[in-house]
Amino acid sequence: MGLCSGCVCVCVCVCPCCHLSTSVLQDCFEDAFDQIPVASRMDLKTSIEECSMALNLVLNNKFSEALDLLKPWSKESMYHALGYSSILAMQAAMTFEHKDIQAAMATIKDALHTCQRFRKKSSMVESLSSLVSKQSSDRLKEEEMHAEICYAECLLQKATLTFVQDENMISFIKGGIKIRTSYQIYKDCQHVLSLVEARGGDSEALRQFEGGVKLGIGTFNLMLSLLPARILRLLEFIGFSGNRNFGLSQLREGAATHSLRAILSAFTLLFYHTYVCLILGTGESNLTEAETLLEPYLHKFPKGSLILFYSARIAVLRGNFDKAQQKFQECILAQHQWRQIHHLCYWELMWCHSFLQQWEQAYKYAELLYRESRWSKAIYVYQKAAILSMMSDEEVSRTGENVVELFRMVEGLKQRLAGKSIPTEKFAIRKARRYSAATPVKLVIPALEMMYVWNGFSIVGKHPDATEGLLITIEKAEEQLCTDPSPSEYTPDDQCLVQLLKGLCLKHLGRLLQAELCFSQVLASEKRIRYDHYLVPFTLYELGLLYKQQGDVAKATRFIEDAKLNYKDYSMESRLHFRIHAALSSLKTSPVSTP
């Protein structure tokens, strides 16, 4: 089926190639012509159409058909190259397998090379300003404009894939990614777009170009606005910070166009609202906007697994866990080509059951992940053991698992990607070390601690009954620690963890003064903490957010700045810095309100 549609398209597109004036082409593409016979050229319009077809195949779960359609032309046509490398990059990001990441990286390199052949040698702005007046070169110019956009997109893809490997981003530079080059190209493209539009240009190719500019400029502004200053410095973006609102508005405009990239702009916004805001932000996302963006695609691709996945994730964030579970199941049933999408669903289902403290079901999904997904065996086994730690001895024995042995496996499963380990993995390894002793001291509510690591309390907080349930569990743990006849060296750390999590539940239940008391207890115990040094800066940050909620901007800023400036070398430091950056920027923009 895929091959057939590929053939049809190849036949259709050979003829339109003749439209391109060969002489004009030869002037500028002599290099390219040395390598490619004329008959194997594909024109811009057809290549965009095929790329769009491939995108629709992906959205209809026909992943290998999409690849089959793009592959034959992926060395000659920039849109085929871009589409092909995008799908592989997406797959690599999901499987997280070294060989997939390497393969995707190699394909992106090929794609960059393909785009490069179509790019103008001199600076695009220079040459285009002079070309703008010459009518005859319109077609050629369009192809060059698209080459710039595709090239920049490939660079961005490369950067994103590196980001997937390592969220602390320093590998951006180490990997030698020319993220600044990509940004500069987008800015040039934006300039060119305004030039051409001012001249009254309006063609299908131009609208497609516009879609690309909005996607790129929007994504860049949004991405850079998320980065704390110290990371921007490392990226040599000195004195520059993206404008979040401008980025969001560009993406909104991009999503509203009828271009190939409209859905990519929509997906970028969806990803931002449903994941980035939660993990690297304060957890305040605009779900209304996410729902509005997804709506048209729900009708167009009712069985599309990516669409179903987002609609399920939105239900999670709304605190509607039953609906979410049902949607994730639908998503799993929708396709079987890409098992990785099942893994994403398992991960989410595991959390849905954890929020409701349905530990046996949560365990089932943790086990599935551990068995099937390669993303991070260390995190999965830790997660499994953490969930089992929440169950009664009798329930654990029914699973046939040995919790202590599972914790002992964590360190051995550590993986390195591009020479770096994943922060959450390092955290799990450090926590699991307790079990290397002959008579281990059990971790206290480890599954709830992991929930906090992934900012799960701001999700479960939307569901008061579930939050009450968690509070009861936390208070039981608190009671046990207080009455423990033989406290260990870990007791103060455990008590602080319990207070932090208790404070979070109380905050979401609207009991703000009690929450403040819990957080203050952690801060008062700072000197007694021996291992979990992350607790203090994270608590300062949470206390800051609590003051923000109460309308005390000055106090909120003071606590969050304290967390930012006075602590270092603790677990998940860069994750907190992202959240701090998001909190401080929202404090700067939020009007001073009275409680």
Ligand SMILES: *[C@@H]1O[C@H](CO)[C@@H](O)[C@H](O)[C@H]1NC(C)=O
């Ligand atoms: C969320 O997005 C919608 C639609 O874009 C907008 O009307 C609304 O003001 C936004 N809400 C917030 C809180 O930003």
